[in-house]
Amino acid sequence: MNKNLDRREAIIAEANKLRWELGENLHDILMENIYENATEIAKKAVKYPDKKLAFSFDRQLDKILTSKYLGFPIMFLMLGIVFWLTIQGANYPSSLLSELLVDKFHPLLKDFAVSINLPWWLTGVLVDGAYLAMAWVVSVMLPPMAIFFPLYTLLEDFGYLPRVAFNMDPLYKKVGAHGRQALTMAMGFGCNAAGVIATRVIDSPRERLIAIITNNFSLCNGRWPTQILIATVFIGSAVPAYLAGLVSAAAVVFIAILGIAFSLLVSWFLSRTMLKGEASAFSLELPPYRPPRILQTLYTSLIDRTIFVLWRAIVFAVPAGMLIWLVANLNIDGVSLANHFIRIVNPVAFIFGLNGVIFLAYIIAIPANEIVIPTILMLTVANLGIQGVGAGSGVLFELESANDVAAILQAGGWNLLTGINLMLFSLLHNPCSTTIFTIYKETKSLKWTLVSTFLPIVMGLTVTFFVTQIWRLLVN
Amino acid sequence: MNFNTDNCANCPAHNLSNLKKLGIDMSSYDYVVALAGNPNTGKSTVFNYLTGLKQHTGNWPGKTVTRAEGGFEYNGKKFKLVDLPGTYSLLSTSVDEEVARDFILFGQPDVTVIVIDATRVERNLNLVLQILEITDRVVICLNLMDEARRNAIEVDARTLSKELGVPVVPAAARQGEGMNELLKYIYDVATGAYICKPYRIKSKSKEMNEAIDKLSKAIQAEFPDLPNTRWVALRLLEGDQTIIDAIRNGELGNLQQQKILQLEESN
Numbered sequence: 002m003n004k005n006l007d008r009r010e011a012i013i014a015e016a017n018k019l020r021w022e023l024g025e026n027l028h029d030i031l032m033e034n035i036y037e038n039a040t041e042i043a044k045k046a047v048k049y050p051d052k053k054l055a056f057s058f059d060r061q062l063d064k065i066l067t068s069k070y071l072g073f074p075i076m077f078l079m080l081g082i083v084f085w086l087t088i089q090g091a092n093y094p095s096s097l098l099s100e101l102l103v104d105k106f107h108p109l110l111k112d113f114a115v116s117i118n119l120p121w122w123l124t125g126v127l128v129d130g131a132y133l134a135m136a137w138v139v140s141v142m143l144p145p146m147a148i149f150f151p152l153y154t155l156l157e158d159f160g161y162l163p164r165v166a167f168n169m170d171p172l173y174k175k176v177g178a179h180g181r182q183a184l185t186m187a188m189g190f191g192c193n194a195a196g197v198i199a200t201r202v203i204d205s206p207r208e209r210l211i212a213i214i215t216n217n218f219s220l221c222n223g224r225w226p227t228q229i230l231i232a233t234v235f236i237g238s239a240v241p242a243y244l245a246g247l248v249s250a251a252a253v254v255f256i257a258i259l260g261i262a263f264s265l266l267v268s269w270f271l272s273r274t275m276l277k278g279e280a281s282a283f284s285l286e287l288p289p290y291r292p293p294r295i296l297q298t299l300y301t302s303l304i305d306r307t308i309f310v311l312w313r314a315i316v317f318a319v320p321a322g323m324l325i326w327l328v329a330n331l332n333i334d335g336v337s338l339a340n341h342f343i344r345i346v347n348p349v350a351f352i353f354g355l356n357g358v359i360f361l362a363y364i365i366a367i368p369a370n371e372i373v374i375p376t377i378l379m380l381t382v383a384n385l386g387i388q389g390v391g392a393g394s395g396v397l398f399e400l401e402s403a404n405d406v407a408a409i410l411q412a413g414g415w416n417l418l419t420g421i422n423l424m425l426f427s428l429l430h431n432p433c434s435t436t437i438f439t440i441y442k443e444t445k446s447l448k449w450t451l452v453s454t455f456l457p458i459v460m461g462l463t464v465t466f467f468v469t470q471i472w473r474l475l476v477n
Numbered sequence: 478m479n480f481n482t483d484n485c486a487n488c489p490a491h492n493l494s495n496l497k498k499l500g501i502d503m504s505s506y507d508y509v510v511a512l513a514g515n516p517n518t519g520k521s522t523v524f525n526y527l528t529g530l531k532q533h534t535g536n537w538p539g540k541t542v543t544r545a546e547g548g549f550e551y552n553g554k555k556f557k558l559v560d561l562p563g564t565y566s567l568l569s570t571s572v573d574e575e576v577a578r579d580f581i582l583f584g585q586p587d588v589t590v591i592v593i594d595a596t597r598v599e600r601n602l603n604l605v606l607q608i609l610e611i612t613d614r615v616v617i618c619l620n621l622m623d624e625a626r627r628n629a630i631e632v633d634a635r636t637l638s639k640e641l642g643v644p645v646v647p648a649a650a651r652q653g654e655g656m657n658e659l660l661k662y663i664y665d666v667a668t669g670a671y672i673c674k675p676y677r678i679k680s681k682s683k684e685m686n687e688a689i690d691k692l693s694k695a696i697q698a699e700f701p702d703l704p705n706t707r708w709v710a711l712r713l714l715e716g717d718q719t720i721i722d723a724i725r726n727g728e729l730g731n732l733q734q735q736k737i738l739q740l741e742e743s744n
Contacts, residue, residue, distance in 0.1 A: 005699075009724050012695045016713040016721075019688040027685075028715055032568070034680045039602035042676070046637040047598045050629035288517045289596065289624055294651065 059289050063164070067287075072168040077254055079161070083152045085250035088233055091144035098140035107133060125330060126323050134322025137375035138314045141406070145226045146307045153190075154302040158293040162187045167287060169261070176265050177272030179208035182215070186264060189219030190257075193436040196221075197443055207278045211268050213440055214453045217432045218264035220257055223314070223370030227427045228253045230374055234407045235420025252424070260428050263460065314371035321365050321372050322379070328361075329383035343384055353462055354422040354469030358384060358413065363426075368434045373427065378406065381413035418472050422465045429461030496660060498529025499548035499555070506548060506557040508667040511584070513577055513608060514592035515601050516563030519620045521545075522650040523592055524560040527660070551660050554667070559586065565600075567607045581611055585704070587667045590659070592618045595625035595632050595647070605641065609675040611705045615643045616662045623649040642674035677707070688714060696724075 020027060065071055110132060114124040156162065162184075169183035181203050189196030196216040203209040220228060232252040237245035272278060328339040336344075343357030350356045362376040410419075431454045432440070441450040512520045524530070528547030545560040561577040581589055589612050593601035598619075609615060619634055638645040644662040648655030665671035680686050692710035696703065703709065712720045 005727065008699055009727065012692070012699060012724055013713075013721055015695060016692055016710075016716075019692065020714055020716060023682075023684055023688060023714070028568070030680070030682060030685065031678075031711070031715070034678055034682075034685070035603050035606050037681070038606055038676075038678055039599055042602055042637070042640045043599035045640060046633045048631040048633075291624070291651075 062290060063287065066161070066164045067167050072164075076165055076168060077258065079156065080257060081250050081254045083149065083156070084229065084253045085246055086152060087145050087149045088229055088237070088249050088253075089246050090148045091229065092233070094144040094147075095140060098143065099137075102136035102140050103133070107136060122330075125326050130322040130324075130326030131319045132322070134318040134325065134372065134375050134379060135315050137378055138318040138372060139311070141230060141374050141378075142226045142314055142371060143307070143311055145229050146222075146311065147303065149225055149229075150222075150302040150307050151299050154298045155293045155295070158291065158298055160288050160290045163287050172265055173268065176269035177278065178211045178215075178268040179203045179205060182208065182212040182264075182268070185212050185216060186219050186261070189216040189221060191222060193217055193219065193221045193432050194439040197436060197439045200443070205278075207272075207276050210444065210449060211271050211276055213444060214271065214449065214456065215264040215267050217436065217453065217457050218260040218267070218428070220260055220428060221370065221433075223373075223433065224427050225253075227370070227374050228256055228424055230406065231420050231424050231427075232256075234410065235415070235417050238407065239417055256424050256428055259425075263429065267456070267460075314369060317366075317369040318372045318375060321368075321376060324365060325376060325379045325383070329380070337383070339380060339383055343380075352469065353426075353465040354418050354472065355426060355465060356414070356419065359419075359423060359426070363430060367431070370427070370433050374406075378409055381409055385412055418469065421472075422468060425464050425468065426461045429457050429464055431455070431458050495552050496527070497550035498527065499550055506555040508554065508587040509557045509559065509584070510663055510667070511581055511586035511589045512558060512560045512592060513581060513589055513604070514563055514618075515565055515594060515597075515604055518563065518592045518594040518601065519650045520560055520563060520592045523590070523618060523620070523648075523656075523659070524558060526650055526653060526656055528558055551664055554664065556663070556667070559584075564604065566604060567611070581608060582705070582708070586612070586614075588614050588616060588663050590616050590618055590663060592620050592650075595619050595621045596628055596630055598632055598637075606676065606678050609641065609643070610678060610711070611708045613643075613673045613675040614666050615673060615675060616659065616666055617641065617643055617645045618650070618655070618659055619645050619647045620650050622647045622654065623652065641676045644671060644673075699724075 023030070066075060107128070110128050111124065114128050119127075165187055166181075166183035169186070170180040173180050173182050182200075184202070185196050185199045188199045193216050196219060197213050200209050200212040200216070203212055229249070232249040233245075236252045237249035240248045325339075328342070329337050331338050333341060339361060342361055346357035346360050350360055358377055358380045362373055362380055365376050366373045431437070437450060437454055440453050441447070444450060512524055514520050524545065524547060527549045529549070530545075530547045547558050547560075549556050549558060559580065561580055562574070564574040564577045567574070567578045567581070580586070589608060591605050591608055593605060605615075605617065617637070619632060619637070622632070625632055632647070634645045634647045644666065646655050646659045646662055648659060650656065662671065666673065680689075689707060689710050692713060693706040696706045696709055696713075700706075709720060713724070
């Protein structure tokens with residue numbers, strides 16, 4: 002045994018001696034050797050074209066897309082086009098689906114429940130709660146997702162996203178964050194949980210934390226449809242009809258840019274206070290442009306993203322729908338739980354230009370941002386029902402107009418200010434529970450998880466507060 | 478007359494019918510295959526092609542930060558395929574690169590497929606040379622040949638293969654080009670029908686070469702089961718504390734087993 006030990010120590014001693022002899026910069030020598038060997042082999046096996054005609058197309062395109070002056074305008078324009086197509090395209094299928102699932106199928110299902118003598122409360126929980134929430138999720142979320150995700154994936158497949166990161170990189174460096182944060186931010190536009198995991202590409206723990214905390218400011222899968230819908234309903238309708246699509250798209254782009262601005266601002270704040278330090282250098286590789294594979298993109302973005310996100314929404318919508326029905330129908334002193342909450346919170350919410358329904362919806366929708374809008378719709382209807390406007394508690398009344406959403410929300414006392422504030426609050430509020438859990442898993446720190454959760458809420462309330470106060474000063 | 482009935486099975490033209498995409502079914506596999514390579518060279522595309530899975534691929538570096546696993550069956554043998562995060566080197570310290578390094582080093586895949594970008598061969602070779610130091614059972618997938626052609630870059634796969642001592646398969650995974658040959662070589666290397674003679678990093682510094690030889694011999698004598706003594710010697714020379722500790726308490730032999738367990742847990 003001792004002999005063993007001696008032999009091992011001898012190996013280590015030998016290594017130390019050799020290291021001493023070879024000198025300090027051993028790592029550099031080694032890397033140099035590897036590079037030299039690679040160059041030698043490549044020289045034998047690879048023949049480059051005489052003229053640098055290669056890459057010329059890519060280079061030209063890069064010059065435009067990452068140019069100092071055109072880079073950002075093109076970026077905003079691309080985003081704008083994607084949203085405009087989504088808004089224009091989603092309108093019709095959305096109303097078709099809601100007519101089918103909510104207006105036609107829901108009463109049928111209810112009649113069926115009555116015909117088989119289901120107890121009223123079970124009909125309520127299953128048909129008016131679970132089914133209806135699911136129906137709303139499908140009709141409200143499916144069409145924008147089915148258009149938005151393929152378009153976004155095409156841009157990604159083509160190689161545009163790294164150019165966005167390239168454009169953003171100097172800004173992130175200026176605020177003391179890692180340039181790769183631009184990449185993780187772009188990933189957050191898909192899903193914040195994925196964006197948080199993607200921060201693993203950042204090797205400095207300080208900069209990685211900043212990237213994790215600020216990832217929530219990238220609008221995610223679950224929030225795009227909320228933005229698009231509310232922009233269409235409130236901002237689009239505030240301008241002449243021929244401008245509606247354009248202006249709503251611009252509004253969504255504005256919110257997305259605002260999110261980027263906030264991520265820069267918070268990064269700057271963190272790297273000056275709690276997470277002090279200098280930005281570290283790194284190299285960002287711009288991949289070549291690749292012709293997007295249209296059919297495959299359509300397929301994978303439908304299966305991967307649309308169906309995945311929709312499924313997630315449905316899975317969360319079913320129990321949420323049951324919960325909504327219960328809080329809307331369990332009474333204390335003749336008033337439903339939901340109504341108690343809404344009544345108590347309404348005066349507070351008024352200060353922020355929001356309402357009790359929105360607050361309650363955001364609590365119910367903590368597991369998934371996708372169900373915020375359906376929850377708001379059902380709660381609004383439930384709340385109205387009690388005031389004698391609708392057909393009954395937690396049951397959506399039938400609307401003849403195709404614009405169910407607009408009609409319901411306006412009946413619930415919403416105005417342009419509520420719409421704007423909801424868009425802002427949807428950008429600035431706590432991450433969904435999946436993301437919160439991911440943040441905890443990645444940071445292993447309760448403190449930073451809490452910071453990432455509550456910081457956006459505080460910011461959201463601050464922003465909506467000022468917007469509301471200024472709005473009321475100006476409008477009144 | 479002696480008819481060799483195996484000829485048909487060996488002909489690449491017939492091989493595609495021998496591929497069975499098993500998706501996430503990885504039960505009772507015969508071989509483990511790792512997919513390594515620089516970021517954005519198409520590892521995930523190759524992965525999806527072979528397993529039939531639809532892991533999201535995107536045209537940007539760093540798409541995969543954790544490993545994805547899937548299975549396929551070829552010529553009656555079952556393979557578990559592990560898609561590793563893209564790395565430029567195995568010598569650095571960020572989390573995503575560690576995942577790749579630890580798996581190749583300690584997971585001991587039967588075959589490591591290195592996907593390289595035909596338009597950036599030289600830079601991709603840095604990683605190839607490092608992996609060849611760790612394992613000699615390697616197949617190189619010379620991917621993105623379509624882009625190389627578009628840019629009039631000629632890559633001679635045969636010369637490359639001769640230089641590196643491992644099979645090199647020209648491919649365009651997005652179009653499915655070269656996938657049959659890739660499968661054939663994975664199978665051959667896994668079963669031992671193809672013996673690789675991997676290129677070893679040559680240093681101009683004589684002292685360096687001697688130091689590595691000397692150390693790796695000493696390590697070999699102490700830990701005879703260790704497959705990659707040259708790499709351990711290199712790390713030792715660089716003063717890697719985990720390796721020093723592992724040698725001191727004799728855990729280098731066990732380190733492998735522990736690391737595999739850790740890898741299993743972390744996933």
